[in-house]
Amino acid sequence: MRSAEPVTAPPATAVPRTVLAARTGVAVVFALNGLAVASWFSRVPAVREALGLSAGRLGLLLLAMSAGAVLALSTAGLVTQRLGAARTVALSTVLVAVGLTGVGVAAGVAGSLPGVAVGLFALGYGSGTCDVAMNVEGAAVEKRLGRTIMPRFHAAWSLGSVAGAAIGAGAARAGVPIGAHLAVLAAVVLGGTLLAARAFLPAQASTDTSATRRGGLLAAWREPRTLLIGLLVLIMAFAEGSANDWLAVAFVDGYGTSEAVGAVVFGVFVTGMTIGRTAGTVALDRWGRVPVLFATILLAAFGATVAVLAGSGPVAVAGVALWGLGASLGFPVGMSAAADEEDRAPARVSVIAVVGYTAFLAGPPLLGLLGDRVGTLHALLLVPVLLLPTLALVPVTRPPAGGGGRTTPVQSS
Template sequence: MVAGASDAGRPTGGNGEAADVVTGRQDTVARPTVERARIAVGIAFGVSGLAFASWISRTPAIRDALELTNAQFGLLLLCMSAGAVSALPLSGPLVHAIGPRRTVLLGTSAVTVGMLAVALGVTIGSPPLAGAGLFLTGTGVSSWDVAMNVEGADVERRLGRPLMPRFHAGFSLGTVSGALAGAGCAWLGVPVDWQLAATALLAIAAVATAVRMFLPVPAREPGESAPRSGVLRAWREPRTLLIGLVVLAFAFTEGVANDWLTLAVVDGYRVGDAVGAVAFGVFVAAMTGARMVGGTALARWGRVPVLRATAVLAVVGLTLVVFGPSLPWAMVGALLWGTGASLGFPVGMSAAADQADRAAVRVSVVSSIGYTAFLAGPPLVGFLAEQVGILRSLLVVLGALLIGLLVAGAARPLPDDGAENGAGR
């Protein structure tokens, strides 16, 4: 069963239970339990976005408190990226071994300890301690992210309707909330170490409560050994690798806008910082709104047509930002760019998790491929900007979108999972 299918034809019990097959066994869970898990996954996504944005919004204060130059602070930020990338390949086997509930809680715990270490590093002025905290935070974010995507895909599959875009919209809303909280704390003069510590404790409290509502993990039969995760095999599966390219293309499209859209509008259209921030706000609002309604589009037209249509929207939006004759056209471009970048990541997660028994390792592989976009994007655009200017450098995104268009068919539901709703779409 895939995202976008209706409940028609699903095997159900007499008390409203929805049946699903997990690791070869019939795993029947009551619909109210699945609905509670849906709420819990939404909380996990939202808190993840909140925790991420709450410290990102205070980076100037962290840099100044640690007395770092911009170049030194860039190296400090790489600590988090290094932690995230190093942990991603291990996240799938970890979810496979202990389940999404424990993995999300473990990841959140790592994020909490990491953020507390960053806060302490800021308090005592220790960049090495802050760097270690960011590395630990990155490792926690990876396992948290993979596990909640696996759980979200399982909930989506059981309820028979596309939910991943809304879960990712929850992350976007969490980032907006975190950014607003950071801005408010900065305006009120709240020390950044206090804010980081409070956010860390809030995150672990909220997630520890939410994961209690995650789906129960089927108990193994007496004497049954745990199946192998098969992560190495997943890295050799053509479909999984192609889905990773889909996610990479759309993550690059999103990441370049996150890092460079504001500066491109300010420098390219010779406007003030506030106008550049508005352009970025338009992009984020469009992406969040599209994720809120993306499930309806997926249910009606299917994954592949929606991915291709959003890629085209992103191309049009990017073109308007780069070549628009005036600022209003660039704002329209930001709107279309955000809409076009919105669904690639969540749809890729759904496609990677089509088969429940292979979901964890495939999601980790796809995430590992996709997240390289967030590492490669900023320096690549920065290098090109030195050569051709900031606006023209954004055209590198067209290459990523072309890849997305070419490999979008890999997200087509697997035949055995998609027969009910026209898997050929």
């Protein structure tokens, strides 16, 4: 018997500086992407007011961003393989900045519904492409570090979201024009991302042909485990995205809060997400993916139910915090599971992202139309209704036999 050969990186003290720098760069990119997206979500009530939209029409408008993201995700894996993660992140963030600025100008200056829709499409397209590239880079860094770290990258995204929500609440309270607010944030996001992406791992030389890359992507679409993980990520993305899109509006409509308070409630949700993703790495390394996901999904379902049915503002906000805490790990754990085998990671992450982001495509109009019938707040009860059956999918996130794990050596004979 030969000695066990670990499939992971050396201990932290031996990790090259390039890997540590890449870890920091990936975390910064995640945080700035969260800042960009949350900046938009925090001003949704103001945009609705500026354009005079009903819940149903707002849901259709939000569909523009989701459509851009889903369209981008269908090719983002191939783009990342061809250009490398760093270049893909840089180019896609240019589009994010253009879209965010366009949304602000169209809503706050021109009052143009089509202009906002175009800006949201660009924002979604850039964000969707960036999402795959930064997750692929994050998985590569995680493998070289030899321990679970992907949830902390997503925690960085949530921290960026908290900052975006806080800035948005302050801007709404101070009456800062939507156009000025979003244009300044777009410039910050773009400049910071371009600098952070320079620290990514060196691009690996590849002799794969375009046909080989396309074949790998098509093969990933035929893998049952990949598709089931994608379905799990879809429901978890819906649980997260429904709060992103509708939580501020739901509290304004259902609990009679101000727009600024609605933005604060959204900040409570992303704070819960951040805490869950920061602490979740310890829980995942200690107990494994399956029991941790079971517990957090149940917590999310309970929290969302309390947030809607509490009848009391403070109790509802406590439910929002539990909702965010419980919804925190599904998406990053799904991405880690997709990247268990690094050579197939771009194709599988792309497939799972496409499936998962279908929630962002279908969710806004579905909840908007439901909100027209039962009210925006009560429409959010769809979240726990979908989460509970999702527990049956959790076992598919177990690492495949033969070396999916990040920290456990594989015995070889």
